[in-house]
Amino acid sequence: MDHIYANLYLYVIFGFMLLGAFILGYVSSRFNARNTNEQSVSFHTGLDKDIINADVEREISKIVQPGSIRAQRTRDRSGILSDDAKRSMIENQIDFESIGTGNAADKDDLQQITGIGPFVEEKLNAIGIYNFSQLARMSDEDINAIAALIEFFPGRIQRDEWKEQAQALSKD
Template sequence: MESFLNSQWGIYLVLFLMLLGAFLIGYLFGNQKDEKQVVNDKVKQVVAQVREVERKLDRVEKRVEISDLSEPGQVRAMKTRDRTGKLSDDAKTEIVESVLDLEFIGKGNPSRSDDFQKIVGIGPFVEEKLKSIGINSYEQLSKLRDQDTEAITTLIEFFPGRIHRDDWKGQAAALLKLKNKEK
């Protein structure tokens, strides 16, 4: 056996076996994925599935029944923008009613509106936008839920998450208590 290992073929055989072992070790350990990579792949799959479901829901919500449109005079165009490009009052009202739950937070009275500029994070411009969508009182702001906050953020084109960070709901509740004590 020793003479075979000393021969040229023996050296090639030992070298071949060593290289084969190195290849197998590299192949087996190289194909194993890192746990983080596996989790990231699964998260990406779930996100893709959620987006697909959202797309399907959007299509379902926008579907119009043909029977609803079959009678003449059912569909009418609505003026959505004025000459300056701003949304018309009718369009704002329709968007507000479809997005914001005014039944829960209540409808404000524009003639008895509160001073929103006392709330940190609300300036004159944002106050005007809030009042244009029908939010006029501290009581309405103190009843905001997460979905209402998101709807308001979209409607007044405000920074996402800012309403939560500035705690408009808490500040409005405190101002409402102070206002009720003064009465």
């Protein structure tokens, strides 16, 4: 303990030297930061703003061309296929030339076929299938397309034998 009291003035001088070094570093960093900001501001304001704006507008116009790319709406917010998407899928997937076309005015009661309830019949009518004769002339590709379009279980139409039942009912 005597040693600390004997050298107290050295510790005080050392503390003041550390405090001075801290203050000197703090002040110089503030001064340097202010000069750096002033230099960068003067550099940027010295450039021709019109050239910069023209370049930016040109780049933006390259990126964003209104109407050049449009997303096709295939599903509604609830995740259900939109009517336009269904229509295009129906036209591309179901061969109405081979199965024939029907209309709502003289439609058959499709619920007579085992496996077709009111909900499924409504979906079949929505894609253009109204008659037993249409179901009787379905190909395997048509069956798969219809199952996908009405969101029915894959293979269920074959297991329930809709085609055979429709053939029997269309003869009656």
